[in-house]
Amino acid sequence: MIQNFPLETSIAVITGTHSAGKSTLVGDFEQGKLSDLGLENREYPDLGFGVIDTPTGERPLIIVPETARWYADELGRPDFLGENYNLPFQLDIDFLAIDRVQAAVGSTGLVAAKLRELGKVSDTVQATLPIVLSDRSSFDGLIYSHERISDQETDIIDGFARAGFHAHWMRSFVNLVIIADHTEVEFEHDETRLDDATFRDTIAESMVRNYKKILPIDAIQFVIGNPEARKAKVATLLGAMSSQDKAVRLGLPYADWPDVRIS
Secondary structure (H helix, E strand, O other), X not given: OOOOOOOOOEEEEEEOOOOOOHHHHHHOOOOEEHHHHOOOOOOOOOOEEEEEEEOOEEEEEEEEOOHHHHHHHHHOOHHHHOOOOOHHHHHHHHHHXXXXXXXXHHOXXXXXXXXXXXXXOOOOHHHHOOEEEEEXXXXXXXXXXXXXXXXXXXXXXXXXXXXXXXXHHHHHHOOEEEXXXXXXXXXXXXXXXXXXXXXXXXXXXXXXXHHHHHOOHHHEXXXXXXXXXXHHXXXXXXXXXXXXXXXXXXXXXXXXXXXXXXX
16 A cells, blocks of 8 residues: 655755755766656656665655755746845745755655555665755755845844744754765856855855754764765765654754844
């Protein structure tokens, strides 16, 4: 019988500054789109799937491509990621980044069952422990808006503790954040990126600093080296993930949300 409810799911995020090889790394684990399994998400048809090998069996992956690029493409405005970036656009991405991860989590039961049916994963316990792998998280937008918008408050919007909410969400739902080093990756020029090496470095430093503020150190890992080395390390990290990792964390009390600030 096909299970159509979320399984015991782990969530991993690959992040870092722009042009750090994140999307390439996430794409290395994607074997197709959910539509290829007959399970297309109508709202987010770009969601993908993959399989990660572990010492105790294969685990299903549900892939969430980068939300900012997806949304800019949907609007037909890639310039919103570059020179015409603005806060309303970023606030939409904040919401969509979470909603897309939740949509992926909601598909885990069907995806795992379909992969077992197709013989892509074995009928083991590991097959019932899927991983949602997301290219960036909603917290990334806070870092970019803090660095790019100097004439507006970006941590608290109309009295809503934006930074505190996203920090709380990360602590409550995300098991692992993998930060990709950019220093060995040549900058790729396109209209969605500011051609500014100093800004790229600034974002990289801010990512490390601010993720360390909201998550315990063992929830953050770093990948460096060539593409093969990066993929191998990520595969090892994903295979070892436990859905219980985040259960031991204490979430942020609502009263403390306004105290969370991007630095």
